[in-house]
Amino acid sequence: MDVDAASTSGPAGEPQFHPIPIGFRRNPVFYQFTQQNLPACKPVLTPPWVITVFLLMGVIFIPVGLVALHASHSVAEIVVRYDNICIPEKSRSDKVAYIQDESIPKNCTIDLRVRQRMEAPIYVYYELDNYYQNHRRYVKSRSDRQLLHGLKYNDTSTCKPVDSNNGLPIVPCGLIAWSLFNDTYTFIHRKVELNINRKNISWKSDRDHKFGKNVYPFNFQNGTLIGGGKLDPSVPLSDQEDLIVWMRTAALPSFRKLYGRIEEDLDADESVKVKLLNNYNTYSFGGKKKLVLSTSSWLGGRNDFLGIAYIVVGSSSIFVSLIFMLLHVKNPRPYGDTAYLSWNRKTNAN
Numbered sequence: 001m002d003v004d005a006a007s008t009s010g011p012a013g014e015p016q017f018h019p020i021p022i023g024f025r026r027n028p029v030f031y032q033f034t035q036q037n038l039p040a041c042k043p044v045l046t047p048p049w050v051i052t053v054f055l056l057m058g059v060i061f062i063p064v065g066l067v068a069l070h071a072s073h074s075v076a077e078i079v080v081r082y083d084n085i086c087i088p089e090k091s092r093s094d095k096v097a098y099i100q101d102e103s104i105p106k107n108c109t110i111d112l113r114v115r116q117r118m119e120a121p122i123y124v125y126y127e128l129d130n131y132y133q134n135h136r137r138y139v140k141s142r143s144d145r146q147l148l149h150g151l152k153y154n155d156t157s158t159c160k161p162v163d164s165n166n167g168l169p170i171v172p173c174g175l176i177a178w179s180l181f182n183d184t185y186t187f188i189h190r191k192v193e194l195n196i197n198r199k200n201i202s203w204k205s206d207r208d209h210k211f212g213k214n215v216y217p218f219n220f221q222n223g224t225l226i227g228g229g230k231l232d233p234s235v236p237l238s239d240q241e242d243l244i245v246w247m248r249t250a251a252l253p254s255f256r257k258l259y260g261r262i263e264e265d266l267d268a269d270e271s272v273k274v275k276l277l278n279n280y281n282t283y284s285f286g287g288k289k290k291l292v293l294s295t296s297s298w299l300g301g302r303n304d305f306l307g308i309a310y311i312v313v314g315s316s317s318i319f320v321s322l323i324f325m326l327l328h329v330k331n332p333r334p335y336g337d338t339a340y341l342s343w344n345r346k347t348n349a350n
C-alpha cells in the first residue's frame with residue numbers, strides 16, 4: 001500500500017514516523033470529512049435575528065392555538081358519572097357486597113340533558129377512572145397467538161392466572177379478556193329507543209390481523225371462574241368488537257373506550273333517558289364509571305390541551321422577544337467587539 005509519512009518528536013527527542021495512507025492525500029474531500037472541515041452553514045445569531053425568530057413564532061403559534069381551541073369548543077359533549085347514583089340507598093354502606101350479589105338487580109335509569117345541538121354521528125364512550133390497565137402483570141396476561149389461532153396454539157403460560165378452567169383451556173385467556181367491561185346502555189329519545197351502531201368501533205388492523213376469523217370463545221366465563229362480560233360462543237373473535245376494543249389496553253389510569261355510535265341528531269334542550277345495567281365492579285378498587293356522549297370536529301374529540309399549548313408557547317415567544325428587544329435597545333453591543341471575550345475581560349480587570 002502506498003503511504004506517505006509524517007514525523008513527530010518522540011520522548012527522547014528522536015523523530016518518529018507515522019505512515020499516512022496515500023489515499024488521504026489524493027482524496028482531499030474524504031480527508032476534510034474525517035477532519036470535520038467540510039463547508040457548513042454557520043448562521044450568526046445576531047440580536048435582530050433572534051428577536052425576529054421569537055416574534056415570528058409567536059405570530060404563528062397563537063393563531064394556530066386559537067383555531068385549535070375553537071375546534072375543541074365546537075365539540076358537544078355530555079359526561080355523567082353513574083357508579084355513585086346507581087346504587088340503592090340501603091346498599092351504599094357496602095358497595096362491594098351490592099355489586100357482587102347477583103340476586104340484586106343492577107338496573108338503573110338516568111336522564112341526560114342535551115345543552116347544545118349534537119349532529120350525528122354521536123359517539124358513545126364509557127370512561128373508567130383509577131383503572132390501571134397498564135399494570136405489568138395485567139398487560140402480560142394474554143396470548144396474542146391464541147387470539148389468532150385459537151385452540152391450535154396450546155401454550156397459554158403467558159395468560160396466568162387465567163389460563164384454564166375446570167382443567168380445560170380458556171379462549172380467550174388472560175386477565176384482560178377475563179375482566180371485559182359488561183355494563184350495557186339503552187337510549188330512549190322521544191319515547192323511542194335510539195339505535196346504537198356497534199359495528200366498526202375497533203381498529204380494522206386488529207380485526208383483520210390480531211383476532212382470528214375462525215377462532216371462537218371456548219370455556220369463557222364458565223364454572224367457578226367468573227369475571228366480567230360474556231362472549232357469544234357462536235361468533236368468531238374477529239367479530240367480537242367489544243372484546244377487541246377492550247383488549248387494546250390504555251396507557252393511563254383514566255381512559256375512554258368506544259361503545260357505539262348514535263346515527264341520529266339530538267337538538268338542544270332535549271332530554272335522553274338512559275337505561276343501563278350497572279354490572280361492572282369498580283367499587284372494590286375505588287374506581288369511577290362515566291357515560292360520555294360526544295361529537296367530533298376536524299381535529300377530533302374535545303381536548304383543549306393542544307390549543308392551550310400553542311397559545312402558551314406563542315405568548316412565551318413574544319414575551320422573550322420583547323425582553324431581548326429591550327435589552328438590545330438599552331445596552332447595544334457592536335458586532336465583533338473583542339473586548340467582550342472572557343480572556344480580554346480578565347486582562348482589563350487586572
